[in-house]
Every structure is written in C-alpha cells, then in structure tokens.
Amino acid sequence: MSISSVPMQKKLISTESGAPAxxxxxxxxxxxxxxxxxxxxxxxxxxxxxxxxxxxxxxxxxxxxxxxxxxxxxxxxxxxxxxxxxxxxxxGTPQKVPDTGSFQTDMTALMTDLAQLLRTARWTSVLPSIIDAAERDPDIADMYSKLQHGYSAPFETVILRAITRGELPDDTDVAMLIAALTGPLFYRRWFSRDPLTDAFAKQIVQRVIR
Amino acid sequence: MSISSVPMQKKLISTESGAPAxxxxxxxxxxxxxxxxxxxxxxxxxxxxxxxxxxxxxxxxxxxxxxxxxxxxxxxxxxxxxxxxxxxxxxGTPQKVPDTGSFQTDMTALMTDLAQLLRTARWTSVLPSIIDAAERDPDIADMYSKLQHGYSAPFETVILRAITRGELPDDTDVAMLIAALTGPLFYRRWFSRDPLTDAFAKQIVQRVIR
CATH class of the missing domain: 1.10.10.60 (Homeodomain-like)
Structure with a gap:
C-alpha cells in the first residue's frame, strides 16, 4: 500500500497526540x-x-x-x-519470530537469541530495579507483567504455529511451556549466574520439548 | 555424641569469635x-x-x-x-530434603515446597533489591551467586541420590537440571507474575524429568 492510498482517518490516528496537524x-x-x-x-x-x-x-x-x-x-x-x-x-530488544516450519528449529533459534540478549543487552541490568519496584507498587507490578507478556509474544507465536501444524497437542498449556523454556535462562542470568551459553539454551529446548 | 564428649578444640572453634571465653x-x-x-x-x-x-x-x-x-x-x-x-x-528459609527413595516423589515435594515459599515467604520481596545491587557490584554478585547455590543444595542432594540409585544417568548435568526445574518457578514469581500454584510446579516436574 502506497502512502497516498492510506485513508485520511488512518493518517489522523497515526499522529501521536491524535490532534490535527x-x-x-x-x-x-x-x-x-x-x-x-x-x-x-x-x-x-x-x-x-x-x-x-x-x-x-x-x-x-x-x-x-x-x-x-x-x-x-x-x-x-x-x-x-x-x-x-x-x-x-x-x-527492550524485540526478538524476530523465526518461521522455518519446524517447531524445534524455530524454538532453538529463539532460545539461543534470548541467551545472547541476556548475555549482552544493556536493559538486562535495568530490569532487576523494575522487578524490585514492582514488589512495593502494584501498578508497577501490573505494568511490568504486561511488558513481560509482550516480550514473550514471539515464543507464543512459535508455539501456536506448532499447534496449528499438529507438532504440539491442541491442549498445550502455552504459558506453562513459555515458563519452562525461558525461566531457566532468566534463572542463570540473574540468580545462579552460571554461564548462559548457547549450548545451555539448546539443552533446555531438548529437555523441555523432546 | 553427648556434650561432654565434644573435644576441647571443637568447643573453642564453635565460639563465634574464635577467642577463649x-x-x-x-x-x-x-x-x-x-x-x-x-x-x-x-x-x-x-x-x-x-x-x-x-x-x-x-x-x-x-x-x-x-x-x-x-x-x-x-x-x-x-x-x-x-x-x-x-x-x-x-x-532465607532452608528447605527440608525429602528422602522417600523415589526421585519423582522427592522432586515433586521439593518443587511444591519451593512454590509455596515463593508465594508466601517475606524474603522473596527483598531478593530483587539484592539482584539489583549485584548488577552494579561484582562483590555482591559473587556473594549472591554463592547464596543461591546454597539455596539450591537440597535440589542437588535429591538429584545426586537419584544418580546413585540409578534413576538418573551418571552423566546428568546437575546444574542444568536445577535450572530447568527451579527457573520456571522463579520466572513466575518475579517476571511473568502468572499464578504460581502447586499444580504448576508439578507440571514442570513432569515435563522436565519424564
């Protein structure tokens, strides 16, 4: 769709204040x-x-x-x-959603990508201060859990596609599976502080989705 | 061993300053x-x-x-x-080490116990402030990762006993298995903030050690 074909209504909505220019x-x-x-x-x-x-x-x-x-x-x-x-x-650093047609391949790509982000991205140092503030302020807790669900959206997409393809059962508990896959990476980054290697991310994928 | 049979050397060491009384x-x-x-x-x-x-x-x-x-x-x-x-x-709240002779039973007990602690124990609110301080101070990071390894000792004991009994392979990666089991619980407590039920803890055990 070219710029000129965007309906006027959409142009107005796309201005950030919503007011006419x-x-x-x-x-x-x-x-x-x-x-x-x-x-x-x-x-x-x-x-x-x-x-x-x-x-x-x-x-x-x-x-x-x-x-x-x-x-x-x-x-x-x-x-x-x-x-x-x-x-x-x-x-935050949005993760690309891989779409190779194989759940194991897609999930391995997402997980090694997340491991790399957790090793290098600057926001990972800010995050504990947000989690800490969330402990004392329910509004911040609510805000952060919504952000976290946004961050895990690529994992949800990959899992839902695998369900559609029949690679995972229809009754798969998506939120549980996301916690089982990403939780161990978060644990290593902020809690045990053991090495967070690509090999570790792959081991978790194999153990959780075999 | 009765008190009177404790060797003198041990008595001295057991005083906290190490100085004679x-x-x-x-x-x-x-x-x-x-x-x-x-x-x-x-x-x-x-x-x-x-x-x-x-x-x-x-x-x-x-x-x-x-x-x-x-x-x-x-x-x-x-x-x-x-x-x-x-x-x-x-x-911290030290966890009791179950010893029923079955890895699945012991691990399920440890995991539901941890889920309950994470839902109720007061220290869980303090922890993010320690993790936050650890981001800025390598001494605190080192101190905390040692504490974390101490907290996970009951999990290590239960896994090592299962290896000895032949319930788990000799080459089991103990640290990886602890991360795979406890990471998802930590993730729910501080990151996604989804309900951290006993049922969730059991689902994780089944998925990780089946």
Missing part, C-alpha cells in the same frame, strides 16, 4: 512539536533508567534532564508509571 | 557479649532489608538501629558485603 507559532506543526517533546522525554527517561535504575528515574529528574516542563510531561503521560512503561518499551 | 568487666563472658552483639546487628540488618531493601541497609543505619558502634560492626565483619551475606543467610 496545525502549524504552531514557530512554524513547526504542533504534532511535530508534540512528537519531538515526547521523544526527548522518553530518551531522557531511558538514559536515567540505565544510569540509576528505576528508582532514580523520577519525574523531577526526567524534567531536569530533558528540559521539558513537568506539566508538559504530565500532559503526555498521566502518571509516572505510564511514562516508565513507554520508556521500558523503547529500551 | 573469659568473663568481661560486666561479669558476662566475652564470647557471650560478642555473640549477643553479632545477633543484635544481624537482626537490625534483617529488619532494614525487609523495610528498605538492600540499598537501604547501610552500615550507618544498621549501627543506629542496633545501637552497636560502627567500629564494633567492622570488627565482626570486615566489609558491608560480609555483613549482608550473613544477614541474607539468616532471612
């Missing part, structure tokens, strides 16, 4: 200003998350760092948790 | 005073861990809370990490 006093369209200010705030929030963890990313500090007024920040995000959810979404 | 100026034996002051400090540290998490348990605050001078605290524990390691050991 009218040029402001500086000549920059209002929506473009809104978009830029949101991006500046999200970038400052991500920086603070990396530097100081979840507790260090206060709205005061985010306002100071981004140069965007607190009133403006609260216009974009009603609560700190809303802002932090969006910022967390930007720092 | 000589009565101090108050008439209380020195070792008893040392033991009491250590216990007071450990209790204050555990209290602070529960209230404020790992970052909130500073030696300053522990000294204030316990009424024990910082110089005394540092005489017992050379570093804050040494003190926190001992305090963490006291707040």
């Amino acid at each position: 009218i040029a402001g006093s500086t000549g920059v369209p209002v929506n473009e200003k809104v978009r830029r200010s949101r991006m500046t705030v999200l970038a400052a929030t991500a920086e603070l998350l990396f530097e100081r963890g979840f507790a260090g990313a206060s709205v005061d500090e985010i306002s100071r760092r981004s140069g965007v007024a607190k009133t403006t920040i609260y216009r974009h995000w009603p609560t700190r948790v809303d802002l932090l959810r969006d910022a967390c979404s930007t720092i | 000589i009565a101090g100026s108050t008439g209380v034996p020195v070792n008893e005073k040392v033991r009491r002051s250590r216990m007071t400090v450990l209790a204050a540290t555990a209290e602070l861990l529960f209230e404020r998490g790992f970052a909130g348990a500073s030696v300053d605050e522990i000294s204030r809370r316990s009424g024990v001078a910082k110089t005394t605290i540092y005489r017992h524990w050379p570093t804050r990490v040494d003190l926190l390691r001992d305090a963490c050991s006291t707040i």
